[in-house]
Amino acid sequence: MTRSVIDHGPAAAPAGDGAASQTDEASAQGAAKAGRGGSAPRPAVTQLRVTAEDRRVAWLATAAVGLSLVDAAIPTPLPGVKPGLANIVTLVVLARYGWGTAVWVSALRVLAGSLLLGYFLAPGFFLSLTGTTLSLVTLGLARHLPGRWFGPVSLSILAAFAHIGGQLLLARAWLIPHDGVFLLTPVFAAAALVFGTINGLIAAKLLVEPAPTEAA
Amino acid sequence: MAKIEISPPPSGSAAPRPAAIRDWLRLVRPGDWLVVLGGLAAVGASFPLFWQGGLADRAIIRQEGKVFAEVDLKARRQVEVAGPLGTTLIAVEPGRVRVVSDPGPRQYCVRQGWLMRPGQIAICAPNRVSVQIAGRTRVYDSISY
Incomplete structure (x- = not known):
């Protein structure tokens, strides 16, 4: 750091x-x-x-990791379709503390989440990393949209689309080198839209409340 | 810290449900609606785009390599195709087609079951009959085994 x-x-x-x-x-x-x-x-x-900033990043990353675990516990009909609850934390962090902190929290979440769930350096880890990287890049660009018109819901949906886009491209390039992977695109895109909207709404709800005072 | 509160705060109004929905809708900004609509359009467009060839609307039945019949996959009907071993029975239903019975020894084409996607093909080689679903676009130029 x-x-x-x-x-x-x-x-x-x-x-x-x-x-x-x-x-x-x-x-x-x-x-x-x-x-x-x-x-x-x-x-x-x-x-x-250890600065107050470090502590804050650690706490937020902990919250994100916790939500990743909840995510993993929710059964899904199709592997790869996940609510992505941890993105709520990313969105809140982005709005409150800026893009740099959001990158830190996301990176720690991917690392610690993969260690806890046992897929560190497995294909799932790289899928997660690619998706997170692309959605962070998208968030970095999208947060410059006029805030009066575009709120957390927009950011969440765009990030969700970037996330599945990155994952599908990596899967096509590396894991399943066949265009058949893209048959899943409509399903993933629909899931991204639904969960992106829900996560964005929850993040917007959290952002309406005043920022919590630092306990540490 | 980041406490997740999914239930809306108690507003204390007589009709809680519409108020709750209004609370959520207040969080959506005008541009957000555009993004949601754009997302819906993208998802809608992705279905025909990625599920290539569109819907299964026609089946081509071949015998000895020549087109025996082209059937519309709209009505329910059965087609009998005569080959060197006997008769291959093909069932057509809305959106799908299958080989019901075939005199061939290994019954591969029968076991393949329903064909539903453009480009899918069932070949009853001993009786020299094949049935293939044609879409708007051809998924494969050729298949070699």
Whole structure:
């Protein structure tokens, strides 16, 4: 994460490394003169500073992973047709905290969700990754639509279409290299429209409420 | 944190159902309706586009490679085709066709069951009879086994 500050050494002052080492040498001049080997080596402590932003991303990703598990538990008539409830979280995050946070939350959700459900690096993982990537790209473009006219419902539907589009293209290119895959397109598109609308409505509902105050 | 509240907030009105629906509809912005309509159109268009050839509307029955009959898949009827081994009986129903009986030894074409999609074919090779569904477009130029 770029947000985390990684500090080496105990004297991790924001003043800067050069200034810190100078004062160190000045105070411990006697010991240093006796020989470098004699002085205590600097303990290499790596401090990961967890920012409030990190905590928020982690919490939101947890919510998304939880919804992915609920998603997986819902029986579907056709493999690949899923409600995609975790996208509700993505939509809310996109509206409240911006696209970058939405990417973080989605990436963590795909990773952790696949680990928990046991399909990490299996075909399903790459399908999920491709779909999520394409829908995030679509969301990144679609969020510039005028907000007065296009709300979360629009974003959700567009993202859902991008999601199945990406998955079908990957499936055609890699898993089932035959045009027969596209026979499923109408079914998937219909599912994307229905679930995209429902998820968008739920996200819009959540966004009407005031933003929760950070507990952490 | 992100609590999912699916039920609408209690509005306390006498008629809760229309109020609830209105609550949801208020969340849909004008452009959203356009996107929904566009999505519906796309889904509608995808059915004939991807389910290539459209509906099964005609079947071609061949004997010895020559067209024996072209039947409309609208009415219910039966077609008897005479071949070197005997008579192959073909049943036609709205939107589908099948070989009911065939004198061939292995009955492959009978076991294939109903043919419903354009391009599907049942071949009774011993009796030199085939029945194929023709669509608006040809799915395959040729099939080789």
